[in-house]
Amino acid sequence: MSPPKWIFLRLYALNLEGNTRNDPHTACRDAITQTVTILEVPVLDFVLLPMLWISPDKLNPHSGVMLSIIVSTGVLLCILTWNFRRYDKVPDIADRYRSKGRQRITRVLFFAIPATALVGLTLILSRAP
Numbered sequence: 001m002s003p004p005k006w007i008f009l010r011l012y013a014l015n016l017e018g019n020t021r022n023d024p025h026t027a028c029r030d031a032i033t034q035t036v037t038i039l040e041v042p043v044l045d046f047v048l049l050p051m052l053w054i055s056p057d058k059l060n061p062h063s064g065v066m067l068s069i070i071v072s073t074g075v076l077l078c079i080l081t082w083n084f085r086r087y088d089k090v091p092d093i094a095d096r097y098r099s100k101g102r103q104r105i106t107r108v109l110f111f112a113i114p115a116t117a118l119v120g121l122t123l124i125l126s127r128a129p
Contacts, residue, residue: 008035008084010106013097028088034110035084036077041114044069045121 001009011034015027047069087093097106 013094024091025088042117
């Protein structure tokens with residue numbers, strides 16, 4: 001199973017068990033957006049960190065770097081939506097991740113992966129020239 005699908009199925013199961021927005025269609029769409037967030041934050045760190053060291057002046061709102069970040073996020077969202085939107089018809093595909101223990105792991109991963117990437121980015125930014 002690919003890492004994006006693994007992340008998606010865990011988040012889909014978590015959303016299906018939530019108190020609100022837990023119908024299969026909405027839970028699926030929310031899981032797609034959350035998966036993009038989890039995948040994009042570390043990727044952005046690998047793009048932004050080298051840019052900060054090589055050429056910090058390129059990170060202005062009108063630069064091609066910022067445009068490429070926006071476009072890559074949109075492309076990733078389109079690809080994942082195209083691949084995972086059919087799962088709203090088969091919510092039982094996420095059943096193996098619906099136990100309380102697995103949901104706890106998913107919550108930790110959902111916050112830990114982006115938080116770790118953001119902490120790393122913050123530390124490097126604070127040391128940038």
